[in-house]
Amino acid sequence: MDEALNAEENESLSFNEKMNNLLKDENLNGSLVGISIRDADTGEEIFEHQGNIRMHPASNMKLLTAAAALKTLGKSYQFNTELTTDGIQKGNVLKGNIYLKGMGDPTLLKEDLDEFAKVIKEQGIDVIEGNVIGDDNWYDDIRLSQDLNWSDESFYTGAQISALTLSPDKDYDAGTVIIEVLPSNHIGEKPRIKVTPPNQYVSIVNRSKMVSEKEQRDISIAREHGTNNIIVEGIMPINAKAYRSYVAVWEPTNLVLDVFHHILKDKGITLNGDVEIGLTPENAHELASKQSIPLEEIIIPFMKLSNNGIGEVLVKEMGGKVYNDGSWDAGLDVMKEAALTFGIDENTILLRDGSGMSHKNYIPASELTEMLYHIQTEEWFQAFEFSLPVAGEADRMVGGTLKNRLSQEQTKGKVKAKTGTLTGVYTLSGYVTNQQGKKLIFSILNNNYIIDSSEIGKIQDEMITLLATHRFE
Numbered sequence: 001m002d003e004a005l006n007a008e009e010n011e012s013l014s015f016n017e018k019m020n021n022l023l024k025d026e027n028l029n030g031s032l033v034g035i036s037i038r039d040a041d042t043g044e045e046i047f048e049h050q051g052n053i054r055m056h057p058a059s060n061m062k063l064l065t066a067a068a069a070l071k072t073l074g075k076s077y078q079f080n081t082e083l084t085t086d087g088i089q090k091g092n093v094l095k096g097n098i099y100l101k102g103m104g105d106p107t108l109l110k111e112d113l114d115e116f117a118k119v120i121k122e123q124g125i126d127v128i129e130g131n132v133i134g135d136d137n138w139y140d141d142i143r144l145s146q147d148l149n150w151s152d153e154s155f156y157t158g159a160q161i162s163a164l165t166l167s168p169d170k171d172y173d174a175g176t177v178i179i180e181v182l183p184s185n186h187i188g189e190k191p192r193i194k195v196t197p198p199n200q201y202v203s204i205v206n207r208s209k210m211v212s213e214k215e216q217r218d219i220s221i222a223r224e225h226g227t228n229n230i231i232v233e234g235i236m237p238i239n240a241k242a243y244r245s246y247v248a249v250w251e252p253t254n255l256v257l258d259v260f261h262h263i264l265k266d267k268g269i270t271l272n273g274d275v276e277i278g279l280t281p282e283n284a285h286e287l288a289s290k291q292s293i294p295l296e297e298i299i300i301p302f303m304k305l306s307n308n309g310i311g312e313v314l315v316k317e318m319g320g321k322v323y324n325d326g327s328w329d330a331g332l333d334v335m336k337e338a339a340l341t342f343g344i345d346e347n348t349i350l351l352r353d354g355s356g357m358s359h360k361n362y363i364p365a366s367e368l369t370e371m372l373y374h375i376q377t378e379e380w381f382q383a384f385e386f387s388l389p390v391a392g393e394a395d396r397m398v399g400g401t402l403k404n405r406l407s408q409e410q411t412k413g414k415v416k417a418k419t420g421t422l423t424g425v426y427t428l429s430g431y432v433t434n435q436q437g438k439k440l441i442f443s444i445l446n447n448n449y450i451i452d453s454s455e456i457g458k459i460q461d462e463m464i465t466l467l468a469t470h471r472f473e
Contacts, residue, residue, distance in 0.1 A: 038369045
């Protein structure tokens, strides 16, 4: 009876009263919460709590990065990679250099390098009397964004940015390798290690060992700072499942060159020179080129999987496109200019990167919802909205980082939003269509908490469920 009375009493409350009750949760004590809710049709802000306070957005920064990139580059924009030579072919010998020029493509795969080597072989070239030179000068040589923590450098979330870079798979975490630790057959042996793509650029230091199947798997993988020594430690039980991790490499341009060099060998092409980084000369002529998938497809793993590397590539590419300067400084200027056209007050924001990894990014919740309202009229908005994680959808390229959240009937498939997570930061911003068919825009930015982030996630989910179920007049 008490529960029925409480439910009836709660139903009689206004939306603001219900939201304010959720904000009384003791798990929020001592922390900051910025909230803004807007009507998607009119842009009217129907609720705000500390909506004008600057908050760390974490990966909600990707909302601005994606919108700015779509506006600046266009949804059909493609990255290019060129294979050229300044040499002259005599019989089966190429007398001159081969140049591999990167132009920022975060989707370049080993199979693309295989195709480049195939083109060389089809030209009848078996010997290269020269060097293979990697040209990464499309961007500057600053590899890491200004506020990236030293402790993040070996993880895929903090991969170095180069204009000539390689992804190990179609998640497109460029500048990384996949390390798989697989069980061997006998206790006391070392587990087997598989590296993707295969290369000799990284060195595996295997300090792990096989143990009884009764023990729990406990494996750690990390790269030593300033090197490409990847340390594998811990225990792997007999018959255990493989352990898999993405590891960021030091100086990713050299990884591309190493992989390409070995592909040439596998194709029976002898290189009588060196592999090095340099510039493509003006007199070089094209042997082959590879175009990436269009931007509207690239932003799907960027947003669904919260791919940090793609975010930073987009910043540099925008700087190159607008100011002929492939740097963070130029790209962030472009993003700030785009933000103004999206209705954001430039005096309220501080932009330090494109991924949201920086703890010095600032944006108020009300400014985020203002942007999400304004961009609905852009011709690329459908591509933007399609890239957002969809609540409760199990397919990781649909549900993304929301695949295990808001899976109840009222919210599943009806919430399209970007998540964000840093230490002490948990954010969620996007769109929800409620049971009346009304579309709402929301931003919930939780900062400065010290409890488990899952508890913050529960409060956010309650708020979104309220948006989905409250009967708005």
